[in-house]
Amino acid sequence: MARPPKERQFANLPELIKDAAWRQITQSGASSLSLRGIARDLGITAPAIYNYFPDRDALVTSLIADAYASFGDCQLAARDAFAGQGKELDRLRATGLAYRRWALDHPHRYLLIFGNPVPGYEPPMEELLPVMMRSLGALVGTIAELHALGRLETGRLPLPLIDTDHRFFSLLENADEGMLAVYAISIAVWCRVHGLVSLEITGQLPLFGEDGAALYRFELDAICRQFIRSPEDDTGVIPRTGTVREP
Amino acid sequence: MARPPKERQFANLPELIKDAAWRQITQSGASSLSLRGIARDLGITAPAIYNYFPDRDALVTSLIADAYASFGDCQLAARDAFAGQGKELDRLRATGLAYRRWALDHPHRYLLIFGNPVPGYEPPMEELLPVMMRSLGALVGTIAELHALGRLETGRLPLPLIDTDHRFFSLLENADEGMLAVYAISIAVWCRVHGLVSLEITGQLPLFGEDGAALYRFELDAICRQFIRSPEDDTGVIPRTGTVREP
DNA sequence: TGTTGATTTATACAGTGTAAATTTATACTG
DNA sequence: CAGTATAAATTTACACTGTATAAATCAACA
Structure with a gap:
């Protein structure tokens, strides 16, 4: 030796x-x-x-993992800035605002993890899944809290197909089988903020210039109005902790 | 010679x-x-x-122009499938559905024109602007028609900043200075469909599998409910999605 | 046949990735 | 304790693919 x-x-x-x-x-x-x-x-x-x-892809994978860690730190910090019961909507809005803030602060990190995939690079899911789960946990966890309070409004939102490979959400904190609505709304919310942020970051959002923030705030409001019931707006659903009810 | x-x-x-x-x-x-x-x-x-x-970029520019032409053909064809007064909402939905359809049929063309820009490639706007305008004209034109009918509901949607460089919309058909709301809604609509479609195309839309269509239809409905008044509803009140529960 | 556009050959330079040679610091041995 | 074997760390050399340019060659027509 x-x-x-x-x-x-x-x-x-x-x-x-x-x-x-x-x-x-x-x-x-x-x-x-x-x-x-x-x-x-x-x-x-x-x-x-x-x-x-071992090769260029391995380096990229490591960078992606770091980017997810940085993103997750921001998401969780934003959520934890409004701790306590009754602040669920604040937590949701905070994670939403932090999403854009982090993306503008680190556009290349954002594009690396949420942008178009680099052709020829196949991300190794077994390595990236945990850090992906952690980073998305702030949003999904907050939506889950609102669900537990009976404040979710799915409307005609189609639910995820339970029989497909649900690798993305199987590891989330507080995850169980009854949270399809939580997943569905999380996905819908993510799609909306991603559309705005990715266009703004890549300079494809015309006309709004520095005021992409205003459009983003408008969309966050629209998301909350569409998917979240206010606590006093009681339509017969009893807020419960512990047991999860499907709508 | x-x-x-x-x-x-x-x-x-x-x-x-x-x-x-x-x-x-x-x-x-x-x-x-x-x-x-x-x-x-x-x-x-x-x-x-x-x-x-002359170089690789020139070839890429030519491909981009072709992609915009193909995209524009689909958009205009979808719009023109519902000609005539009273079918404005059909035209809007048709362009929306055609947007996703074309993207799924030609994912690489979509990513070439709406995806993250290739670093080092600077698209020559003077060459691409006309074909960009034409392709976006179907959406913006239809929104403008609804505006002319007084059916647009901007709500708290922030209006575009008039004094910034509005190259993107200055050449649009029926464009005039009074259509800021038209532009604003067009941008908001585009952001939403882009978020969904780009995630679906790049395989980042989890859980929904083949049923990305359902989520997309849901979002088109949400867009119409939020921004478009029905012709007989002249009170200006939008039916809130959060007030009606699914049976 | 000469002119000129179209194409190929030759070349310079940058990149990924591999194999062999080389350096360097440790551990073992006499 | 000196000397040497050893394995990790690194460099050199190479094979390959790519972009782009300059010079040479080819082809067609006036």
Whole structure:
């Protein structure tokens, strides 16, 4: 035996590589990420990177995981800023506003995880699923709380197909089989905010300029009006904790 | 003088190049488009392509223009399937349904024009604007018709900032200065359908599987209920979705 | 036949990824 | 404790694919 793997000639080289990768992505976008460029930036040679990431895709996967972690931190922090009963709607709006805020602050991270997939790159779900679940947990958890209070209004919203592969939500906190409405509304909400945010980030949202915030607030209001009942608007559903009732 | 430029050694080579490019894009995605691959496909050499397209971006621009033309054809055809007064809502729904239909039928074309921009590629607006205007004209024109009938319900929808660069809508048919509400609603509608469709196309819409159609129809309904007054309802009150429960 | 457009050949440069050679630091041995 | 074997870390060299340009070649017509 000789030389344990702990001792590296450059300390923290994997982290340095990822830092350089983010710098490069911020400058020129994700799909122009180049291992040789990273190596140049770090003063090493390109093949050295292959000791820590077997190929370019592995590096991308690691960056995606970091982006999800950052996104999840913001989502959970926004939710936890309004703790306590009676603040469920505040939590929902906070996660919604934090979604756009984080996306504007980190557009490349956003596009990396929610943008169009890079052709040729197949994200390894077994690795990314936990951090995806955590990041979406703030929204879904809050919707679930509103559901437990009987304040969800699904209307004609079609429910998810129970028999399909529901990998995305099977690991969510508080997840159980009776929360199809929660999932359905979560998906619908996500679709709406994603449409706005992705267009704004990529500069395809015309006319609103700096005031994309106003349109976004309008859409958050529309979402709340459409899907969330106010607590005093009691239509006969008894708010219950513990037991989940299907509408 | 000798040899007029009409006589090419391969007839229609620009069209053949674009056909091969679409084949390649359909197979492997837009960002892996390779001039050498096209040349291989056509049995010519790569530099020959540079006679017709000065660089890779010029070829991409041409493909984008074709995609907009195809998209516009579908939008206008869908609108014109419900001609005549009194069918404005049918026209709106038809363009909405055609939007998703076309996107599912031509996902790569959709991503090329509405997806995340390819880093390093700057779309030449002076060339693409007319075909963009034409393709969006079906939606905006129909919204404008509903506006002329007094059936638009803007609510708290923020209006576009008039003083910003409104290149996108300045060329639209029936465009005049008084149609800010038309533009605002068109943008809001586009954001919503784009969110759903782009997620569905890229396989990021979980759980709904083949039934993304149901969620899409639900969203079209929500759009119509929120923004369009029915002709006999001249009170300005929109029926709230949250007040009626499903049986 | 000369002119000129169309195409190919040759070349420069950048990128991914692999195999072999090399450096470097540790651990074992005499 | 010195010397050496060893394995990790890194570099060099290479094979391949890509974009793009310049020069050479080919083809058709006046």
